[in-house]
Amino acid sequence: MDSIQDINIDLSINSGQYFLWEKMKKSWYGIYGETILKITDKTNERNDETVYEYDSYPEYNDWQKHIFRQDDNYDEIIYEISQNEKIRKIVQKYPGLRILRQKPIQCIFSFLCSSNNNIPRIRFILRNLSRKFGRKIVFDDMDFYTFPSLTSLYNASIQDLLSCGLGYRARFVSNTAKYISNKQLSMEYLKKIDYNYAKEELLKLDGVGEKIADCILLFSLDKLEAFPIDVWILKFLCQNIEQITKTEVKMNSKITSNQYKKISKEIRDHYGRYSGYVQQYVYYNIREENGRKW
DNA sequence: ACCCAGGCCCTTG
DNA sequence: CAAGGGCATGGG
16 A cells, blocks of 8 residues: 555646645645545655645544545556556656545536536636535635535525526536435445446436546546546547547547447456546646646 | 537437 | 537636
8 A cells, every 4th residue: 555645636636636626825625525625735845755734624534545545556556557558658747646536426516517618617616606505614714615415406596506607507406406316316326336337327417428427437436447538538549549540530529429438438448447547647648738727 | 709618418310 | 320509608
């Protein structure tokens, strides 16, 4: 098991996977459902090892082990995905980039806001939702807002949702909150069942398609084989994977649900059970090469 | 005034 | 099946 020092905090937090983090006064503050997380860089200048201090409100001991997925065998993951030469080179550029484990409900609604949207605006909308429907918590003399509960989103009017900047996604949020509540869809159940079955369940949610479902599966339901394919990842695949080119996907074009399924299967056969980690490295790399904004 | 943004839904052919 | 348009909103 590797140590927490091997994790690159800034890289992991700021890689387009977990939106509700903010850096203030040399500390990162994150919203994890009802809990405020805090990370402070305590590295001594004369010490060469990076040291972080972890705090939270309410108290949540050793939360970093859960959130930063220290139960993963990171060495094994890196070894396996590095069997592919192209991926190995990209992985080596970003040591310590991790996938974070998000709270499922928060993750579902976060990525519901992501369609046809850009990352700064996704964060903007999520902050508005938290401010309007979350609970205020004062921590370090600052105001924070917890992520809205399922019930509060269930009860929210479309007008109130619209005021957060959701646009046409407001009805997705409302419908999805109602579906999960009414069907009593259990997040723990989704964690237990296989990738394919869990994805099938998520696709029933209004506003959740192939790509967003994969984001939810990878970032909150422990399905490390999930490989979200967005426009950037697709561009990478077209340039680097012969098999994808064979499917005759036009460059820079959208893909249909069936094309997505086909490519998704090929990818998971190709990169293996940790395809999700491949995606994270590739995504970071291609966004950096194209002057990311987040 | 245009175009774009971690897509998805709906309608046609 | 696939192709294509529409979609709220704000920033370049």
